[in-house]
Structures are given as structure tokens and as C-alpha cells.
Amino acid sequence: MSVETPDMDELLRLVPTATYGDGLPDHAAGGRGGALHLSAVLPALSAAIGHPTPTKVHTDPKACQDALGLPSVTSAIVVLVDGLGYWNLAMRLGHAPYLRSLMNETVNQRPITTCAPSTTVAAMAAFGTGTCPGLTGMAGYTQLEPASHKLIQLIQFKDALAPKPANPHIPVPPMIDPHSLQQEETVFEKLAAQGVRVTSSGLPKFAGSPLTEAALRGTDYQPNVTPRDRVLAAARAARQPGLTYLYIRDADKVGHNYGWDSENWVATFEHIDAQLALLHRSAPAGTLIVIVADHGMVQTDPDGRVDIAAEPELAQGVELVGGEPRSLMLYASPGESAEAIAGRWRDRLGDTALVRTRERAFAGGLFGPVADRVKPMIGDVIVQAAGAATFVDSRTQSDKATRLPSVHGSQTMLEMDIPCLIDLV
Numbered sequence: 001m002s003v004e005t006p007d008m009d010e011l012l013r014l015v016p017t018a019t020y021g022d023g024l025p026d027h028a029a030g031g032r033g034g035a036l037h038l039s040a041v042l043p044a045l046s047a048a049i050g051h052p053t054p055t056k057v058h059t060d061p062k063a064c065q066d067a068l069g070l071p072s073v074t075s076a077i078v079v080l081v082d083g084l085g086y087w088n089l090a091m092r093l094g095h096a097p098y099l100r101s102l103m104n105e106t107v108n109q110r111p112i113t114t115c116a117p118s119t120t121v122a123a124m125a126a127f128g129t130g131t132c133p134g135l136t137g138m139a140g141y142t143q144l145e146p147a148s149h150k151l152i153q154l155i156q157f158k159d160a161l162a163p164k165p166a167n168p169h170i171p172v173p174p175m176i177d178p179h180s181l182q183q184e185e186t187v188f189e190k191l192a193a194q195g196v197r198v199t200s201s202g203l204p205k206f207a208g209s210p211l212t213e214a215a216l217r218g219t220d221y222q223p224n225v226t227p228r229d230r231v232l233a234a235a236r237a238a239r240q241p242g243l244t245y246l247y248i249r250d251a252d253k254v255g256h257n258y259g260w261d262s263e264n265w266v267a268t269f270e271h272i273d274a275q276l277a278l279l280h281r282s283a284p285a286g287t288l289i290v291i292v293a294d295h296g297m298v299q300t301d302p303d304g305r306v307d308i309a310a311e312p313e314l315a316q317g318v319e320l321v322g323g324e325p326r327s328l329m330l331y332a333s334p335g336e337s338a339e340a341i342a343g344r345w346r347d348r349l350g351d352t353a354l355v356r357t358r359e360r361a362f363a364g365g366l367f368g369p370v371a372d373r374v375k376p377m378i379g380d381v382i383v384q385a386a387g388a389a390t391f392v393d394s395r396t397q398s399d400k401a402t403r404l405p406s407v408h409g410s411q412t413m414l415e416m417d418i419p420c421l422i423d424l425v
């Protein structure tokens with residue numbers, strides 16, 4: 001049995017919003033999510049290593065383990081490959097012998113879903129805490145910081161609209177403390193509090209970074225410069241019982257710079273497959289390896305780029321534009337109604353986007369359960385791109401940022417479906 005990839009039209013269509021839960025979704029009714037969700041992976045792994053750790057969203061880690069099909073072990077490694085969506089992977093399997101061998105297993109021939117928006121900061125926090133953007137308060141590449149009424153960029157936690165610093169090598173101090181924005185305890189913290197070994201293997205520059213502190217805090221972080229050393233550090237850590245986290249960055253980075261269907265991306269994908277194969281060879285027998293991603297990637301259409309700066313009816317009544325080009329959060333000017341903005345955007349964009357007021361998005365469960373403190377961070381209107389469209393703002397975004405060859409953030413199959421590949425070494 002092999003995986004049949006839907007055609008590109010279907011991959012670029014918006015899919016129903018995934019639910020959060022501990023069981024299997026009702027596939028027959030078009031349901032998505034439940035435990036087949038990125039947020040369920042760490043709760044499921046906690047149960048798999050014998051230390052079931054519930055979260056506010058996943059109260060039954062054992063049920064998550066069963067739904068995801070994870071065997072019980074003493075030591076597990078979870079690998080997060082940034083930007084490696086399930087269908088991106090499936091369409092390039094010929095370049096990846098190790099991943100191909102995993103995809104031949106029936107248990108791996110089903111995608112799980114990431115959170116909405118399908119973007120790194122939101123997904124990392126949902127993954128790390130086993131919850132959802134409505135609870136973590138990490139709901140977009142940029143979002144409103146209500147106390148200062150400024151847009152904050154959640155990779156570095158910096159002022160999104162501040163001019164570029166004179167020296168880009170000097171890190172800008174975060175605008176807000178990562179712990180005060182993201183208040184959910186991470187699964188790593190909860191496991192460590194039970195005396196479980198929790199190791200993270202990653203790049204030196206991400207040790208203690210604002211995003212790591214917010215979304216993935218609580219591990220013994222092992223920094224290494226080369227991908228090979230990071231893989232070997234993870235394999236070494238796995239000799240002791242517990243949980244190891246390994247982060248692989250470059251599929252996303254190269255995808256944004258060159259496009260996910262470029263030769264550069266394929267070369268990167270081949271390297272990633274080689275790293276994962278090395279992990280498989282180096283991990284002790286009996287280790288469970290689980291490979292996931294934070295989102296997939298869509299090739300953009302230059303003709304489908306809509307610039308808010310050039311369209312007065314889109315800019316009208318909008319004070320701030322947050323989110324990202326595939327999933328905008330529009331913040332209304334004082335006195336402007338969200339319904340009026342949503343109406344103008346619907347008229348202009350037609351079926352290239354799903355436009356919803358914040359209340360409609362909350363009612364539809366887009367961000368999962370939403371804490372009161374998070375509500376003011378979310379835009380008044382949420383715009384999710386369909387097809388290969390992007391919605392940019394050349395008044396505040398660099399030209400390069402508005403013309404990336406591959407992007408993500410919206411709710412199409414290509415962006416939402418992610419792997420959860422299981423390899424028992």
C-alpha cells in the first residue's frame with residue numbers, strides 16, 4: 001500500500017477546522033484533529049514513556065498514545081522538521097530513502113494536523129504545551145501586544161514595526177517577557193518536575209531564545225553547531241530513559257528563500273533524510289523515534305499577491321495588519337466595525353480567502369479554547385488564504401517578505417497536514 005497524493009487543486013483548498021481532543025476524528029464526517037493533532041504528540045509521548053502528563057486540552061494522554069499508535073518504550077526521541085508538511089514529503093519521497101521506508105508502514109500512511117494558523121510560533125507553542133493558540137497566546141507571526149498596543153513579532157518577541165537595528169548581529173532585547181506572554185506550563189517542564197530526563201538538541205543560537213523560552217522551556221538544552229553533532233547528541237541522550245527533542249530547521253528556511261519545489265529544497269530534503277537515517281542508526285535499540293513538522297508549505301502565485309497598500313477598500317478602517325501573508329489578523333481602527341471590514345474584504349477577495357470576524361473564528365474553534373487574556377491579542381478580522389494567494393502590506397513589510405516563493409499559515413491540506421512518522425529502532 002502506498003499513499004496517493006491528491007491533485008494540487010485539492011491540496012490548496014481550505015479544509016474544515018480541526019478539533020482538539022483525545023480520540024480519533026470522525027473521518028467519515030470530514031472531521032480532522034482530535035488526537036491526530038500536533039498538540040497531542042507530547043502528551044501521547046509522555047504516556048508512551050510511562051509518565052502520562054495531561055494538559056488543559058489533552059486530558060487523557062494514554063488515549064492520545066493509542067490514537068497515534070505509539071508503542072510503549074523507556075526512551076523516545078521526537079524530531080520536529082520545520083516546514084516539512086505531509087504532502088511536501090509525500091511528493092518528494094523519491095529523494096528520501098529513509099523517510100520512504102517509514103512511509104511504507106501502514107501506521108505512517110496518515111497525516112495528522114497542525115494548529116491554525118499553520119505557522120512556526122503558533123505550532124511550536126501548541127506542540128510544547130500540548131494545548132492550542134487560544135491558551136498559549138501565540139497566534140501568529142505577528143500579533144497585537146495589548147499593553148503597548150504595538151505589533152509584536154513572535155520569533156524574537158520584538159516590535160514588528162520598529163526600524164531595522166543598525167547592527168543586526170546585536171540581538172534586540174525582547175519587547176515582552178516570553179514567560180508572561182506564554183503562561184501554559186510546557187510538557188517538558190511537567191515531565192522534568194516528575195524527575196524525567198528531558199533533553200533538547202538544537203542550534204546554539206536557539207538556546208534560551210525568546211521562542212524557546214516561551215514554547216519549549218524546561219529541557220536540558222544541548223547546543224551544537226553542526227546538524228551531525230545535533231543528531232549524535234540526541235542519539236546519545238536517548239541511552240538514558242526519558243524524552244529527547246531534536247529540531248531540524250532548514251526545510252522551512254530554504255523553502256522560504258527558494259521555494260519548496262526548488263532544487264535547493266530537494267538538496268536540503270536529501271540532507272534531512274540523511275540526518276534522520278543517521279539518527280535511526282545511532283539511537284539505541286528500543287528507542288522510539290517520532291518525526292513531526294510544524295506545518296507544510298505552499299508555492300505562491302505572483303499573480304495572486306494582493307497588496308493592501310495599493311487597495312484603499314482593503315486598508316479602510318484597518319489600523320494594524322498582523323499575522324502573515326497566508327493568515328492575516330486585521331485590527332480595526334477605533335470606531336470601525338469588524339463586520340464592515342470583513343464585508344469589504346469578502347467583496348474584494350471572493351473565494352480566494354475565508355474572511356471571518358474574531359467572534360466567528362472563536363465560535364468555529366479556530367484557536368481552540370480561548371483564554372480571556374488572549375482575546376485582545378487576536379485580530380478583529382481573520383483572513384485565511386485559499387489557493388496560492390498571499391495578502392501583503394508593502395507599507396510595513398520588506399519587498400522580499402512580500403514575495404517569498406513559498407509560504408504557509410492558512411488552512412489548506414498542504415499547510416495543515418503534517419507527518420507523525422513512527423520508527424521503533
Ligand SMILES: [Zn+2]
Binds near residue numbers: 083252253256408
Ligand atoms: Zn516558515
